[in-house]
Amino acid sequence: MERVHSDRSEQLYQLYKPLLFSLAYRMLGSVSDAEDIVQEAFLSWSERRPETVLNEKAYLCKMVTNRCVDRLRSPGKQREVYVGPWLPEPLITEALDSDSPSGAYLQKESLSTAYLLLLQQLSWVERAVFILREVLQYEYDEIAEIVDKSSSNCRQIFHRAKRSVSGLSGMADTVPLKSESLKALIEQFIHAVASGNTGQLMNLLKADVSMHSDGGGKVTAAVRPILGADRVIAFLMGIASKAPADMSFRIQMVNGNPGIVSYIGEQPSSVITFRMENDRIAEIYIVVNPDKLKHLPQR
Structure with missing residues (x-):
């Protein structure tokens, strides 16, 4: 037995x-x-x-x-008690086969950094119901059994959560870039930062772009979001000027979309993801908290 x-x-x-x-x-x-x-x-x-x-x-x-x-x-x-902006731990999804069970669950728009941040605005029960229904396609009777609510209550919770997410996102009419287009834009971003081409960066960023960096109090990072293209560019140029000689970059699939993993030597030192609007970068998310990079493989 x-x-x-x-x-x-x-x-x-x-x-x-x-x-x-x-x-x-x-x-x-x-x-x-x-x-x-x-x-x-x-x-x-x-x-x-x-x-x-x-x-x-x-x-x-x-x-x-x-x-x-x-x-x-x-x-x-x-x-x-978290020091500075909190960002989700990056999930590298490059190796997943979209036809495998893992790929089916993980290669979705609902893994993006921006989307995960929206989910964090929901209560735990709203988050659970929303994920089970919207992302994992559960029936309300199944959800009710999981969260100990009635089926009709779960339906109400889901619709309330969906309204909240839609209201917070401001992205309802935004058409996401295809991976190939986003990868090409990220390549331009890396080149512009590395070469100090502020004009090219200005063309890639929205005027009201925001940057969020998560150091968790463990390493130096901006403790508040940086707002506006001029300030974001100045911040990026400051980082580039202090980059060690053995820093390198690799474009990888991060949270279901192309992103950037930077390395110092063989060790991952940061992960950068983006939210796009109208073919321009609307938000930049940088995770440098070493505790959130420990699970990443070496270069």
Whole structure:
């Protein structure tokens, strides 16, 4: 019986790990925390007898959702004490096959830095319902079982969350750039910064562009968003002037879109992602907090 239970646990792990990681990462914005929670959920599952659970998928999602909420409420995770802007931990998605389960869940617009920041504005129950319905395409009856709400209540929560996200985003009419076009624009961005071409940068940025840098108090970073093209360009030129000789850049798929990973020697030193509007850069997000880069591979 124990061997049968072990085999079933392994089957469930292989089947649902991509789904559960996708849910946890969108809930928390942390690769490492999402991986930990999925592992914890399956360890807990392995201690249960399978016949006591009727809907394995819903039960695992409920375990992960509850653990995410516990993690968000823990004193060590409170954002009120975070130094400077908080940005989600970057997720490198370049190696994913869009036809695989992982690719199906992770290569989506809903992984973008801008989208994840919008999700952080929702309450935990709104976030869970919204992710399960909008991103993972669950039925309301399934969602109700996971979050312990009625089906009609979940429907109301979803519509309220969707209105909130739409109202916050201001991006309803924005057509996202194709990956190839965004990659070409990022190549121009890298060249302009490296060569000090402020005119080219001005053409790439919106006049009201904003830059958000997350150092988490661990390394030097702007503690407030930098607003306006002139100030953003001045900041970028300042960074470029202090860059070490062994700094290099690589364009990679980050959170489902082309982004930039910078390296000092072999070690990742920053990840840069973008939000576009009308073929120009509207927002720049820079993660330099070393705690959020530990999971990235070396160059």
